[in-house]
Amino acid sequence: MTELVMSTDRIDPVDLAVEFTRVVPASGNLAVCGQQLWLDTHRAGVTITLRADAGTVELLAAGVRIKKVPSQLTPRHLRQLIADGGARILPAAKPARPGVGEVVEANRTINASGLVALGGRQYLVGYQFAGHRLTVRIDGAVLHLADGHTLLRTLPNPLTSDEITHLRDARPAGPELQPAIEPVLVQRRVSSRGQLSIADQRIRVGHAGATVTIEDTDGTFRITHADQLIAEVARTTTKPIARFKVRKPRHQQKITSGG
Structure with missing residues (x-):
């Protein structure tokens, strides 16, 4: 077993960081000293450069950072990676901004x-x-x-x-x-034509004039009235829901003419 690299005073440098390469396995799940790094199967066989310290692990492909995750590596792990051929680097050598495609x-x-x-x-x-x-x-x-x-x-x-x-x-x-455990619930008043609108999607449900509850979950609008399911339709719009409560009816003012 390779002997661990230690500093002369036997104290770990606070800025200990290492750069090394790994080939992504067929599973797309790269393991480094027990830490699992998911890269997806489409990167299988690709050589990835990793820059790691005790705070973060950065993964680069062709010099572009594709991922940055919290590090689970200890100073002991970092010293082992250096002993196994990794290059000691300074934290400043690591990219400071998220790379393209990074979550x-x-x-x-x-x-x-x-x-x-x-x-x-x-x-x-x-x-x-x-x-x-x-x-x-x-x-x-x-x-x-x-x-x-x-x-x-x-x-x-x-x-x-x-x-x-x-x-x-x-x-x-x-x-x-x-x-979230609870789905998003929205209220709407059905128009006189039996229609309602949610997230710019128009849905015909009947029950003209009724106030209904809409459950937005799993790409589906489930519409209930008086605790009874009256319609279930696929969500065809990606627009966010901007209004959640029924609008209060506008009271028309009576106009009287002077006599």
């Missing part, structure tokens, strides 16, 4: 109008989240809104790759999000 997240406070600030612009995520400090997780074409590790909502990602790499306070995404 990242950042904390944001949703304003009173249900908007979140990302990349210098504001996007509607839902009035019901106003005032809440939530985690925004960006994974490819989708944007997840989470409270801790609980998934609250999934929306289309409005940011470009360049905007993601320059996103303020972005960090590597943590553990996979868990879906």
Whole structure:
């Protein structure tokens, strides 16, 4: 067994970091000193460069960072990697910005109008989240809104790759999000023609004038009235739901003419 590399004073440097390469196995799951790094099967056989310290592990393909995850490596692991042929590097040598395609997240406070600030612009995520400090997780074409590790909502990602790499306070995404136990519930009043509109999708349900409840879950709108299921249709729009409660009816003022 290779002897561990130790500093002369037997104290681990606080900036101990190592660079080394690995070939992605057929499973797409790369193991380093017991830490599992998922890279997907489409990268099987690809040589990946890893830059690791006790805080993070960065994975690069052809010099481009494809992933950054929290490190589970101890100083002992890092010394072993150096002893096995890895190169000692300085933390400054590691990329500072998220790479293209990397899953990242950042904390944001949703304003009173249900908007979140990302990349210098504001996007509607839902009035019901106003005032809440939530985690925004960006994974490819989708944007997840989470409270801790609980998934609250999934929306289309409005940011470009360049905007993601320059996103303020972005960090590597943590553990996979868990879906919320309770589905999103929305109320609508059915029109006189027996139709309602949700997320720009029009649905015919009958029950003209009734107030119905809509459950948005698993790509399906489930519509109930008086606790009875009256319709179940596929969600055909990717637009977020902007209104959750029934609008109050407008009271028409009587106009009287003077006599």
